[in-house]
Amino acid sequence: MSSGCGGILQADGGLLSYKFRQPYVNNERCVWTLRVNRRPRVLLQLLEDGFYTNSSHGNYGDFISVTEFTEEMTLVTSSRLEHGNKALHTFRGPLLLITFYSDGSGTGNGFMLKFKGQGAQNSTEDYLNLARYTHVHHGQADGMIYHPNDKDATYSPNELSTFVINPPLHPGPLRVNVRFTDMEKEESCAYDSLTFYGSVKASYAIAKK
Numbered sequence: 001m002s003s004g005c006g007g008i009l010q011a012d013g014g015l016l017s018y019k020f021r022q023p024y025v026n027n028e029r030c031v032w033t034l035r036v037n038r039r040p041r042v043l044l045q046l047l048e049d050g051f052y053t054n055s056s057h058g059n060y061g062d063f064i065s066v067t068e069f070t071e072e073m074t075l076v077t078s079s080r081l082e083h084g085n086k087a088l089h090t091f092r093g094p095l096l097l098i099t100f101y102s103d104g105s106g107t108g109n110g111f112m113l114k115f116k117g118q119g120a121q122n123s124t125e126d127y128l129n130l131a132r133y134t135h136v137h138h139g140q141a142d143g144m145i146y147h148p149n150d151k152d153a154t155y156s157p158n159e160l161s162t163f164v165i166n167p168p169l170h171p172g173p174l175r176v177n178v179r180f181t182d183m184e185k186e187e188s189c190a191y192d193s194l195t196f197y198g199s200v201k202a203s204y205a206i207a208k209k
Contacts, residue, residue, distance in 0.1 A: 005030040005165040008135045014039055018100055019110030021050065024062075026107055030100040031166040033135045034154075035093075036117030042068075042093040043116045050109025051083040062108060067097040067178035067197075082114075082160075093117060094141070095133075095149045097164070099199075141167040141174065174198075 009032055018082060020029055027036050044066060053061035064081040068091045080087070094117065102108075137146060145163050148155055155161070165174060176196065183192040 006032055006139065006164070008032070008137050009034045009115075010037065010040070010135075012039065012116060014042060015047075015112060015114055016098065017110065017112040018109055020048070020112045023107055024065075024102055024110055025169075026102055026104045027164065027169055028100065028102045028116055030135075030168065031136065031164050032098040033162050033164055034096045034115060036115065037079070037094060038121050039093050039117030040119040040143055041117070042091045042096055043088060044091060044096075044098075044113060045088045046081050046085055046111060046113045051111070052106040052108035054082045054105050062100075062102040064111065064113070065099040065101060066091060066131055069095055073079060082147045083108075092119070093119070095160075095162070115169070131158055132156045134159065134161040136161070136163045138163065138165045139167065141165075164195045190196035 016032060016034070018024070027038070034042070046064065051062040051187060061083060063083070066081060066089070067076050067078045067143075070092075072075075072110060079091075081089070098113075100111070134147075136145060136147070146147065147163070165176075178194065181194070183194075
């Protein structure tokens, strides 16, 4: 079970909680990278939450956003889990980003949700179950990220790596400066690449930048 503000979860199933039955503060942002090993689907259910809601003022209050990826990793789909939504949801696996958002209009208590991978392991349905994964979680608003960590090392073929920058309190826009890249360029196959995603302010969905 994970209970901190953001991080990396890799398991066939388990619990994810944050400040469960405890108060959170305004403008918190917590991002979890969830991978159910190599199963093609992920089942999610919000077991309990105390999210602040403000429907009388025309907004939905605080919530969880679940982001799933297409096979090409060029498009993402985000769904919202709002206060009291205890339905069982099915998402494309094996990789999800789960984000908790609190705005500045009021505070509530945290949540607990359950996740479980579904389907045959090592499914060949698409590339996402064949990739070699690495995950990095950076919990500050500034710093450096190196990949691979050893400057003389090389990354793996068919690698899919995620790098989440997740300061616990929303600092405003984040600037990313790519200082050096040395990636494969082969005409016989698709080029290796970096793709950046960030929140869309109007909806808090995650979209390609």
